[in-house]
Amino acid sequence: MEKLVSTTLADRAFDMLEAAIVSGELAAGERLSEAMLARRFGISRGPLREAIGRLEGKKLVERTTHIGPRVTSLAPEDLLELFYIREALEGMACRLAAEKLSAAGILELEALLAEQAKAADVNAGVGYFQAHGDHDFHFRIAEASGNRKLTNLLCGDLYSLLRLYRYRSSLRVGRAKTALNEHRAIIKALRSRNGDKAEEAMRAHIRNSRTSIEKALREAAVDAKELDGAVK
Amino acid sequence: MEKLVSTTLADRAFDMLEAAIVSGELAAGERLSEAMLARRFGISRGPLREAIGRLEGKKLVERTTHIGPRVTSLAPEDLLELFYIREALEGMACRLAAEKLSAAGILELEALLAEQAKAADVNAGVGYFQAHGDHDFHFRIAEASGNRKLTNLLCGDLYSLLRLYRYRSSLRVGRAKTALNEHRAIIKALRSRNGDKAEEAMRAHIRNSRTSIEKALREAAVDAKELDGAVK
């Protein structure tokens, strides 16, 4: 048996499509032509269709009959709705992590945070932080919950959905430093092994993220209106 | 335009399969033969495959290459993990509902509860309560949250997953009356428009459900062990 890569074509198509979608290579709302994608991946339309079906089940693409599949496009309200879900789920994950995390695990988190602090300093807290560091931090805590279904839901489904919405990094200038402090508070709560405090620390963090985005969205809406008025 | 039912074959197959799975007609862990299902639905394997793909994305079926799709089977630990997720999400839904629910909405909930109380009395609180009433109650609150993504996640994905695990109703004897009281407490918190209280009331309710199931599972495990010993 040399076929260690016994993945089916549909599997590979699924992975490639998901990667292309969350990376933004396939823009939100873009129509996916089956024939084109089939040529691009070098496979037939059958497996491709199955892959698209799976993505549809994951809410990453939507379909309308005879017109074709499109990448799910998230309205600003949808993004905010997802943040309420994140607050609930990551709060729970953080509570569980506080009860289960090993001393070594906490040290790892602190090391990660120290690295982020450096990066945040270097970049004056703009893009990088949100892109990689924040992500990793939340990932680790989700995994530390020890709840596999919760971890999969957060890291697998929810985060790929969140990435569909590409907010301009300018929306978040100045948030990085605050967020870093909130991460410190979370680790402190984790170290105390207090589930209540850990959950509340995480929820406050995500709540603040949400209000920050809400504010940015309002400002963006105002700008758009002014621009619209100017054009007219 | 008389073709209001422009559903595709794959859509119908998806609906029928999902219904068959959550109703238990297709048992958990059962292997799904594509040819058999295609004959049964009177369609070809193409659309069927796509429907199965969607269910796979929804985590209702799992696939292994060249062996075929099987209905996802939930271990007891998986069930408990789902209850932690429920606690987080429904707690959040209840908080949002407390802030948004109209007076009329609260009256509807109370009416529903009164109906359940009658049914619970009649059946001495065994099967019916859990099967319909509890479900409806939680559904309504999820919808009242006003958060569409949250509602879909709870009512669409999570509940169909939960139904995969068919606990014998005997596991829950005596829980019905307690649960009814907990529902009353939830409504009381909703009426007070206090998000914190509403969230905590719902979380306590689901936590109690979980501990009740944990206890029942432990007892069932002991019984199984004794039975196993007797057989040997």
Place this chain on the structure above:
DNA sequence: CAACTGCCAACTGTCAACAGTTTTATTGAC
């Protein structure tokens, strides 16, 4: 010049057939 009608190309939905793998049944040996 604008709007409507009819046609055409492109695409999606569906199917039947082929290739490779797994499972089962049969056969033979010990």
Place this chain on the structure above:
DNA sequence: GTCAATAAAACTGTTGACAGTTGGCAGTTG
């Protein structure tokens, strides 16, 4: 009688082709 090996049956993965629908383009008409 049991076990192993081989062959056949059944099933999944994949493909290419066909039918029905959608959207756009050109031509025509008011």
